[in-house]
Amino acid sequence: MSNILFLTHIYPYPPDDGGRIVTFNTLRILQERKHKVFLFSFMDKLNEKKYDMENLEQHLVNKDYSNDTINLIKNLFEKLPFTMKKYVDSSVEKIIEKVLKTEQIDFVILDHLHMANYVNLIRKLKPEIPVYLRQHNIESIIMKRAYEKEENILKKLYLLFQYKKLHKYESNICELMDRIFVITEEDKEMLINMNPAIQDIEVVKAGVDFTKYKPISYEKRNKEYNLVFLGAMNWLPNENGVMWFTDNVLPKLLDKFSNIKFYIVGKNPSEKIMELHKRYPDNIKVTGYVEDEREYIAMADVFIVPLLIGGGMRLKILNALAMKKAIVTTTIGAEGINLNDSYMVADSSSEFSNAIEKLFLDIEYREYIEKNGYEQVVKYYSFDAVSKPLLDAL
Numbered sequence: 001m002s003n004i005l006f007l008t009h010i011y012p013y014p015p016d017d018g019g020r021i022v023t024f025n026t027l028r029i030l031q032e033r034k035h036k037v038f039l040f041s042f043m044d045k046l047n048e049k050k051y052d053m054e055n056l057e058q059h060l061v062n063k064d065y066s067n068d069t070i071n072l073i074k075n076l077f078e079k080l081p082f083t084m085k086k087y088v089d090s091s092v093e094k095i096i097e098k099v100l101k102t103e104q105i106d107f108v109i110l111d112h113l114h115m116a117n118y119v120n121l122i123r124k125l126k127p128e129i130p131v132y133l134r135q136h137n138i139e140s141i142i143m144k145r146a147y148e149k150e151e152n153i154l155k156k157l158y159l160l161f162q163y164k165k166l167h168k169y170e171s172n173i174c175e176l177m178d179r180i181f182v183i184t185e186e187d188k189e190m191l192i193n194m195n196p197a198i199q200d201i202e203v204v205k206a207g208v209d210f211t212k213y214k215p216i217s218y219e220k221r222n223k224e225y226n227l228v229f230l231g232a233m234n235w236l237p238n239e240n241g242v243m244w245f246t247d248n249v250l251p252k253l254l255d256k257f258s259n260i261k262f263y264i265v266g267k268n269p270s271e272k273i274m275e276l277h278k279r280y281p282d283n284i285k286v287t288g289y290v291e292d293e294r295e296y297i298a299m300a301d302v303f304i305v306p307l308l309i310g311g312g313m314r315l316k317i318l319n320a321l322a323m324k325k326a327i328v329t330t331t332i333g334a335e336g337i338n339l340n341d342s343y344m345v346a347d348s349s350s351e352f353s354n355a356i357e358k359l360f361l362d363i364e365y366r367e368y369i370e371k372n373g374y375e376q377v378v379k380y381y382s383f384d385a386v387s388k389p390l391l392d393a394l
Contacts, residue, residue, distance in 0.1 A: 002394060003036045003104055005096070007118060008111035009087045011043040011060070013051035016267070016293070017232040018315040019136050022183075022206050023111055026134070029387050031055045035394070038099050040092060059095045065234075072158075080117070081166040083139065087114045093121055100125050107132060107394070113139045116173045123176070130178040132393070134204075137183070137311035138190045140167040145309035145332070146236055171195040181390060183313045184336025190311075202393060205336070206315045207386040208377060213322035215374070216298040225360050227262045228300035230293055230316050234268035237310035241333075245306040246276055246284070248349035253356060254283065263287060265296045297323050301366075302359045305329035306352060313337060321377040324370045328355045339380065342373030 012023035030037055037056050042063035050058065067082075075082040096118060099105065107130040110116050119131050143166050147159035171194045174180055181204045182188050188201045220226075229245070231238040242264055253260055260283050264273060267289035276284045290296065297303060303320040305327065313336035320327055327343035330352075334345055344359070346352040359366045 001034045001036065002106040003038070004030065004394075005038045005040070005099055005103075005105045005108045006030075006111060007040045007092075007096075007108070007115040009042055009114040010065075010112075011041045011048050013049070016289075017235075018206070018313075019112070021209075021315055022136060025207065025209065025383060026111075026387075026390070027053065027056065029383065029391070030394075033391065038103060038105070040095055040099075042087065042089075059099070061089060061091045061095070076161065079165075081143075081162050081169055083143075083162070083166065084114060084117060084169060088117055092118065096121055097125060100129075105129055109134055110177075112136055113170060113173070116177075119173065119176050131176075133174065133177040133180045135174075135180055135182045135187060135191075138170070138187050138194075139311070140170045140194070141190055141311045142237065142309060143167075145311075146240070149240065149309055167194070171198075174198050179393060181393075186335050187311065202389050204390045205381065205386040206313050206318065207383040208315075208318045208322045208381045210322060210378065210382065213294065213319045215324040216294060218298040220299075222259075224259045224261045225257055226299050226301045227260060227356070228296050228303050229262070229264050229266075229306070230297065230303075230320075231266045232268060233264070233266045233270060233273050237307050238266065239270060239273060240309055241306040241330075242273060242276075244308055244349075245304065245352070246279075249306070249352045249356075250280070250283070252349065252353040254280075256357065257360065261285065263296055263299075265290055265293055294323065297325060300325055302356050303327045304352075304356070305333035307333040311335070317343065318377055318381050321373040322381075324374045326359045326366045326370050327373070328352060328359065339373065339376040341369060342376050343369065 008023055012020045015021040015024035031053050039056055040059045043060045044065055045062045072082060075085060078085055108122055109132050111134045116133055122131055143163040147163050150156040150159055175195055175197050179200045181202050183206055185203055188203055191198050191201055229242055233239055262284045264286045269286050269288055274286055277286050297320055303325045305314055305317055307330050310332055314333050317327055317337060321342060328346055329343055330347050331345055344355040346355045
């Protein structure tokens with residue numbers, strides 16, 4: 001049994017988005033293996049509730065996650081990129097110092113790049129303790145893709161500036177880690193290309209909770225075609241993908257299928273997303289946060305993941321496959337999953353609408369990829385299968 005200091009920038013409960021699900025289940029697996037975990041996390045105490053777990057000592061600092069325009073402008077003159085500077089906090093440093101001085105810590109896990117800056121303090125206080133970084137995404141790649149897709153010239157210039165700072169920061173800080181765990185082989189290659197000096201990189205995939213995500217029967221009460229998108233709507237790639245789909249794909253589909261219902265399921269939808277219902281009052285429903293997303297996945301004739309920017313792995317695809325759902329995604333959305341004949345990949349608006357149309361009309365083909373996707377995700381993405389490299393390393 002080991003004593004682990006585990007730092008994460010977003011409180012992992014409830015596990016209702018990809019990042020939180022991975023973090024929560026990592027903590028759960030460590031707890032089941034009887035490791036003692038000293039968890040630090042920021043937490044929005046107005047909107048999040050504490051979750052108690054055996055062998056888990058929690059140190060929480062209240063945090064408003066929203067972005068402030070003044071701080072965005074100030075960051076133009078600061079060394080750290082905004083998405084990293086945002087989580088530099090003296091309260092965290094005091095907690096780290098206290099835990100390292102009072103507990104016999106065997107190693108540290110920095111969960112997400114956003115906490116990587118604290119490696120410098122840990123090295124100063126306890127240089128002998130191994131420090132591992134758990135990368136959920138290659139953050140500079142997300143920023144680069146956001147910059148490339150942005151059309152507003154001022155926003156584009158700001159994103160370019162942030163990308164250059166973030167690329168340099170990510171490249172340098174990752175070199176300081178004893179080991180890095182990434183979600184996909186693609187992310188591993190990106191890190192090596194970014195900085196060849198970063199060598200000790202292990203792929204630890206995201207896994208599926210098959211006790212939660214499994215096929216659920218859904219009886220349709222009408223003749224509508226249901227499309228479902230699931231994801232936290234305050235994450236830029238999700239908002240960008242939904243807007244692209246609504247602007248470029250949905251009109252093509254509505255020309256042929258007037259009875260489509262498109263459900264946008266996820267917390268913190270922006271005004272821009274909320275306005276979509278007004279544009280298509282008969283066809284679009286924006287749910288906001290839901291207690292249990294499985295009922296929406298279950299009702300989907302087609303589950304869509306129209307991501308044009310992003311990185312890492314889309315856990316929502318794995319969960320939908322485990323519920324035996326037909327999926328249309330972009331190449332970026334499918335990155336890192338690599339399951340054959342389990343979903344349809346489409347990158348242009350025409351390809352995306354044609355794929356959905358095929359799944360609407362060709363029931364035999366839809367049932368084939370649903371069955372194949374379910375069998376493959378069960379085979380390759382159980383927690384026991386994907387967690388072994390991490391547990392072996394620890």
